[in-house]
Amino acid sequence: MNSSRLRILAVGKVRRRWIQEGIDLYRKRLPGLQIQELRDSTREKEADALRAAQRPDEQLVVLTEEGETFGSVPFAEWLEQASHDRIAFVIGGANGLTDAFKAEARWTLSLSPMTFPHELARLILIEQLFRAQSILQGSPYHRA
Template sequence: MRLRVVAVGKPRLAYARLGVEEYAHRIQKYAPLEVHFVKEARELLPRAEGYRKVVLDERGKLFTTEGLLEELRRFEGERVAFLVGGAEGYPEGVRERADLLLSLSPLTLQHELALLILMEQLYRLFTLRAGHPYHRP
């Protein structure tokens, strides 16, 4: 699986920026990963062209970590883009073009925090798939 994460705005909060960098580095050991930051939400879909699209949305489907791993196995061998909107949400058409609407929590999360949580969960999924002891249910 080739991964691309496309997020609106570079993280300004130091903990989020450092965390995203750390998990991006860790994920690279398991799968090719690109992280792209765009200025506006209308740039999300063009950056995800040719990829399966997983759109983060509080109205999306909630999974356990193991359940999300099983769901993403549908995309094995494909290119998958995770789209993270900004404070203003998504423009028309983004949710409709999603292959999966994913909720990280029923709570509304600040977008930098959502990005950091996504990165940690991607790392967790790859370590779980590889049989490493990082994940402890």
Template sequence: MRIWLAAVGKAKPGPARDLFEEYKARITWPFQLREVETKKRLEGVELKRAEAELLLASLPPGATIVALDERGRMMGSEDFAARMGQWRDAAVGDLAFVIGGADGLDATIRQKAALVLAFSPMTWPHMMVRGMLAEQVYRAQQILAGHPYHRA
């Protein structure tokens, strides 16, 4: 299974990017980051629609999509790992996580998603969410391998 992360915005050097890179390096599944940005000055619905087009275009065809959205389903790490294991065991070739911009995700992405996932009802900086996601993917990998990391 190949893991993809499509996200709006370019990560700048700093602690949030370092956190993402640290956990990404620990993940044994191939993991690819695709950063997208609109070139036009858009706002509101038009901006979200343009970002959605760029995000979806950055993913491999047929990828199973997980949309990160504050209105999504919250789940514990073990449930998340179980879901990742189900996709792995079902021979999902490409699993794509999608993080929108400051205004969130366009509805088209949520509708295409196999899972709409929320880390919390709180709003998190988008660059921080990348690191949090990478850590949870790593944690899921360790849970599925029977490693005690997840109990730390």
């Protein structure tokens, strides 16, 4: 898995130090991964900012509790199948994303049917991206 083709578009800043430390740890392990933070605002303005931040060659994957759920191995397999695509994972702000924006996504992904703060969702997503890379490389990090 080439992490340089993956990007995270995230509304809001990470304010909790322990979450930022976890994000930093996994970013060191995924050196090509980019994270672009966007300012919180209304859901409509956030959607406009996310559209403006999307690159023309990127496929949007929106994180939402209504999205499809995967185990770690199927998620890694999905990333491998999409290995020629540039993917932007989108994490909305505290008020979520508009239905119209969600409808524009190539795919919707749920990390869990539970709701997480956007900061924690970012950490969980980055860990799962690292885990997917480990699975695809046969690393002992993932123990099924």
